[in-house]
Amino acid sequence: MQPRVVIIGGGFGGYAAARELKGAPVDVTVIDRTNHHLFQPLLYQVASATLAPSDIAVAIRWVLRNQHNATVLLGEATAIDVEGRTVTLDGGASVLPYDFLIVATGTRHSYFGHPEWEALAPGLKSIEDALDIRNRFLMSFEEAEREQDPAARRAFQTFVIVGGGPTGVELAGTIPAVARVGFHREFKHIDTRETRVILLEGLPRILTSFPDALADRARRDLEQLGVEVRTGAMVTRIESDAVYVGDERIPARTVFWAAGNAASPLGRSLGVPLDRSGRVEVERDLSVPGHPEVFVVGDLAATVQRDGVTPVPGVAPAANQEGRAAARNILATVGNQPRRPFRYINKGNLATIGRHRAVADFGFIRVRGFFAWFLWLFVHIMYLVGFRNRVTVLVQWAFAYFTYERGMRVITNSARIAVSNPKPRNIVAATTAPAAQKGTPGLK
Amino acid sequence: MQPRVVIIGGGFGGYAAARELKGAPVDVTVIDRTNHHLFQPLLYQVASATLAPSDIAVAIRWVLRNQHNATVLLGEATAIDVEGRTVTLDGGASVLPYDFLIVATGTRHSYFGHPEWEALAPGLKSIEDALDIRNRFLMSFEEAEREQDPAARRAFQTFVIVGGGPTGVELAGTIPAVARVGFHREFKHIDTRETRVILLEGLPRILTSFPDALADRARRDLEQLGVEVRTGAMVTRIESDAVYVGDERIPARTVFWAAGNAASPLGRSLGVPLDRSGRVEVERDLSVPGHPEVFVVGDLAATVQRDGVTPVPGVAPAANQEGRAAARNILATVGNQPRRPFRYINKGNLATIGRHRAVADFGFIRVRGFFAWFLWLFVHIMYLVGFRNRVTVLVQWAFAYFTYERGMRVITNSARIAVSNPKPRNIVAATTAPAAQKGTPGLK
Numbered sequence: 042m043q044p045r046v047v048i049i050g051g052g053f054g055g056y057a058a059a060r061e062l063k064g065a066p067v068d069v070t071v072i073d074r075t076n077h078h079l080f081q082p083l084l085y086q087v088a089s090a091t092l093a094p095s096d097i098a099v100a101i102r103w104v105l106r107n108q109h110n111a112t113v114l115l116g117e118a119t120a121i122d123v124e125g126r127t128v129t130l131d132g133g134a135s136v137l138p139y140d141f142l143i144v145a146t147g148t149r150h151s152y153f154g155h156p157e158w159e160a161l162a163p164g165l166k167s168i169e170d171a172l173d174i175r176n177r178f179l180m181s182f183e184e185a186e187r188e189q190d191p192a193a194r195r196a197f198q199t200f201v202i203v204g205g206g207p208t209g210v211e212l213a214g215t216i217p218a219v220a221r222v223g224f225h226r227e228f229k230h231i232d233t234r235e236t237r238v239i240l241l242e243g244l245p246r247i248l249t250s251f252p253d254a255l256a257d258r259a260r261r262d263l264e265q266l267g268v269e270v271r272t273g274a275m276v277t278r279i280e281s282d283a284v285y286v287g288d289e290r291i292p293a294r295t296v297f298w299a300a301g302n303a304a305s306p307l308g309r310s311l312g313v314p315l316d317r318s319g320r321v322e323v324e325r326d327l328s329v330p331g332h333p334e335v336f337v338v339g340d341l342a343a344t345v346q347r348d349g350v351t352p353v354p355g356v357a358p359a360a361n362q363e364g365r366a367a368a369r370n371i372l373a374t375v376g377n378q379p380r381r382p383f384r385y386i387n388k389g390n391l392a393t394i395g396r397h398r399a400v401a402d403f404g405f406i407r408v409r410g411f412f413a414w415f416l417w418l419f420v421h422i423m424y425l426v427g428f429r430n431r432v433t434v435l436v437q438w439a440f441a442y443f444t445y446e447r448g449m450r451v452i453t454n455s456a457r458i459a460v461s462n463p464k465p466r467n468i469v470a471a472t473t474a475p476a477a478q479k480g481t482p483g484l485k
Numbered sequence: 486m487q488p489r490v491v492i493i494g495g496g497f498g499g500y501a502a503a504r505e506l507k508g509a510p511v512d513v514t515v516i517d518r519t520n521h522h523l524f525q526p527l528l529y530q531v532a533s534a535t536l537a538p539s540d541i542a543v544a545i546r547w548v549l550r551n552q553h554n555a556t557v558l559l560g561e562a563t564a565i566d567v568e569g570r571t572v573t574l575d576g577g578a579s580v581l582p583y584d585f586l587i588v589a590t591g592t593r594h595s596y597f598g599h600p601e602w603e604a605l606a607p608g609l610k611s612i613e614d615a616l617d618i619r620n621r622f623l624m625s626f627e628e629a630e631r632e633q634d635p636a637a638r639r640a641f642q643t644f645v646i647v648g649g650g651p652t653g654v655e656l657a658g659t660i661p662a663v664a665r666v667g668f669h670r671e672f673k674h675i676d677t678r679e680t681r682v683i684l685l686e687g688l689p690r691i692l693t694s695f696p697d698a699l700a701d702r703a704r705r706d707l708e709q710l711g712v713e714v715r716t717g718a719m720v721t722r723i724e725s726d727a728v729y730v731g732d733e734r735i736p737a738r739t740v741f742w743a744a745g746n747a748a749s750p751l752g753r754s755l756g757v758p759l760d761r762s763g764r765v766e767v768e769r770d771l772s773v774p775g776h777p778e779v780f781v782v783g784d785l786a787a788t789v790q791r792d793g794v795t796p797v798p799g800v801a802p803a804a805n806q807e808g809r810a811a812a813r814n815i816l817a818t819v820g821n822q823p824r825r826p827f828r829y830i831n832k833g834n835l836a837t838i839g840r841h842r843a844v845a846d847f848g849f850i851r852v853r854g855f856f857a858w859f860l861w862l863f864v865h866i867m868y869l870v871g872f873r874n875r876v877t878v879l880v881q882w883a884f885a886y887f888t889y890e891r892g893m894r895v896i897t898n899s900a901r902i903a904v905s906n907p908k909p910r911n912i913v914a915a916t917t918a919p920a921a922q923k924g925t926p927g928l929k
Contacts, residue, residue: 076627076896093537100894102671112673115627115896168895183520183559227546229556452520452559 047139054145054339057364074117087171151301162296204300205242325382338363491583498589498783501808518561531615595745606740643737648744649686769826782807
């Protein structure tokens with residue numbers, strides 16, 4: 042029997058590992074709790090109603106359909122027994138033995154000890170997250186249109202994004218144009234140009250993974266778009282209709298979370314040292330200490346670059362490179378060859394700001410403004426190669442870009458926001474019922 | 486103040502009425518509990534993972550953005566007070582007065598006195614329905630892939646569609662090709678060519694709205710695709726893993742409902758005569774008896790064709806024509822002109838069968854086979870004019886047609902099926918745990 046390689050997670054790391062094992066003398070099983078491989082860097086465009094989920098997500102089975110040594114299983118790996126070399130699925134319903142294991146389950150958002158904030162301020166990691174954010178984004182305007190009380194209405198038209206990393210910056214940068222230009226003619230009772238977008242960052246500056254000059258430029262670009270950027274602003278409390286920075290209360294009905302990562306809890310069941318954020322401290326060959334048959338790749342792995350100090354960033358190209366490296370080390374062991382230490386190659390760091398600006402850092406060269414944005418577009422379209430939706434994504438982008446309009450406007454589960462955000466519903470149109478005259482309690 | 490026209494429902498009837506009132510000296514308010522206008526005839530293509538929701542749904546606000554006398558409100562009309570001339574929204578949160586009212590809330594599925602079947606056999610009326618059916622459709626293959634017991638696995642690979650009208654026929658016709666060709670290479674433990682599709686119809690033949698010869702042809706076309714068509718087959722019971730026809734038990738995990746319509750309950754609050762299925766029996770000008778200021782259009786209206794006997798069918802073109810007619814009669818009254826009786830113009834009846842066949846009945850001419858399918862394609866693309874997604878729909882269709890592949894493969898709420906369909910989860914791959922050896926109880 043061929044060595045069994047089990048890969049947990051079908052994201053960038055797991056998918057790259059599986060592809061690297063194509064045609065190799067091993068049996069590959071990819072386990073994921075979703076059925077799709079997701080192009081996460083564009084998730085914020087699903088959240089902002091520009092792209093459809095299927096534009097950036099493809100069935101894992103479909104991308105691996107021609108790989109005869111690979112099996113895909115839909116299920117959640119709930120525990121790993123490194124001594125018995127098995128993975129438990131769905132809390133014990135079944136157990137899968139392995140000879141080699143690659144754990145690539147990534148991270149979730151960290152709410153810094155406030156798990157109760159998650160329901161009020163969703164993060165952006167999965168398609169479900171993106172649809173949740175999209176629904177809240179679109180519903181805010183609907184609620185504002187029906188709201189009579191001016192202060193309550195302003196709270197519906199205020200969007201707070203917590204976290205000034207690339208996700209927060211990209212999300213904040215897309216809202217102003219959509220709200221002010223795209224939606225302007227559609228609402229009769231509100232002026233969508235009054236939409237406020239506030240980006241909160243606890244550290245002294247945004248985009249800490251970028252050089253100072255680029256981060257400054259990004260800040261100015263955001264401010265030019267009308268985004269209020271507040272650095273050194275620690276969130277102390279989130280309520281259904283407000284965010285607190287220190288003691289200051291910012292009335293806002295819609296809060297998105299883009300701050301802090303917590304490693305997938307599966308790392309704990311490996312019984313090896315974890316870093317502060319729960320990531321697994323792997324060896325130079327990406328295996329875990331004491332278990333050369335177990336590898337951790339992607340955001341769940343804590344590893345360093347060639348200098349032995351700088352951490353490898355939690356970005357898609359890093360996960361990709363690590364997945365391939367782990368797979369090659371497995372094949373080396375199977376073929377009685379020595380393993381190689383992982384070497385991260387920095388492909389650059391990119392973040393878009395609004396419609397046609399970006400900052401890009403390739404180490405040897407730094408770019409900003411329109412040219413950086415064009416680079417961003419090019420890189421992302423190249424990455425989407427292999428994704429069948431390249432053509433339609435281009436059509437959607439071109440449409441959204443030139444018209445300012447957003448096509449992905451279907452609100453599917455408005456019940457969800459109604460539950461997490463309970464409030465009286467008022468009608469703006471002329472009414473005779475006294476109930477409609479009341480404002481939202483707690484707002485003056 | 487201009488006369489206030491309130492339109493409940495932004496489907497074909499309500500949307501057509503609103504458009505007809507563009508530029509007229511009236512204030513229009515469109516109320517819908519969803520934010521989108523839906524191209525319902527293509528809903529089955531969302532269900533079969535060919536199209537994305539946003540391909541066939543557009544924000545009602547967006548399509549009415551240039552109509553200055555129209556306001557759109559997201560909310561559910563829960564009661565109508567025809568004496569006080571008000572519409573109650575969201576159970577009393579607010580009340581909207583009107584001078585003229587158009588009720589266009591359509592129908593839901595009827596489960597013939599078995600409302601408990603809805604959770605087991607979803608119908609296809611809304612985007613949520615379509616995504617639910619898509620999830621179940623895709624999840625069935627995932628579950629089959631993980632199932633060890635051959636009988637249980639067959640039940641996962643058996644799809645039963647209840648109802649042989651156009652929706653049932655179109656849904657049944659799309660599954661075989663997707664399952665047998667599209668998914669064939671992707672699954673390693675099941676043979677997707679063994680997928681069974683069973684279409685159950687209680688009446689003696691399918692497509693009762695079509696002439697006999699076309700219905701016969703459609704049946705043969707379906708059978709050639711491998712669909713088991715069973716007429717005179719009354720469903721007596723539905724369980725989570727089986728459908729009963731009389732006393733016969735058909736093991737099947739996935740059942741879709743396309744039989745029977747029940748009118749929207751809002752019709753009852755009008756206090757006027759309803760027909761057996763709850764539709765409002767309107768006057769010839771589409772107003773309700775005794776209330777010339779209240780109109781009912783679309784599937785909720787029971788009306789007859791020129792001959793005074795033949796009912797107007799519950800199809801999109803009829804709703805469209807009725808919506809326009811009601812709006813014109815309102816404008817006639819406002820302008821002190823006489824109203825006109827509604828006259829239905831039959832634009833033909835079309836149903837597709839699988840990849841490139843259809844039946845079409847235009848009254849004076851009947852078409853079938855490839856030419857009818859081509860007509861269907863043409864008509865539907867023409868109808869999509871005004872929908873921004875025409876180009877991408879064409880790209881998706883062409884892709885799906887030539888590759889047999891389905892791009893819309895994101896399963897978003899698999900938790901939903903897991904809840905409604907509880908069962909042990911087994912892994913097909915080699916396992917060591919005894920739990921994995923058990924089959925699904927109740928299947929031999």
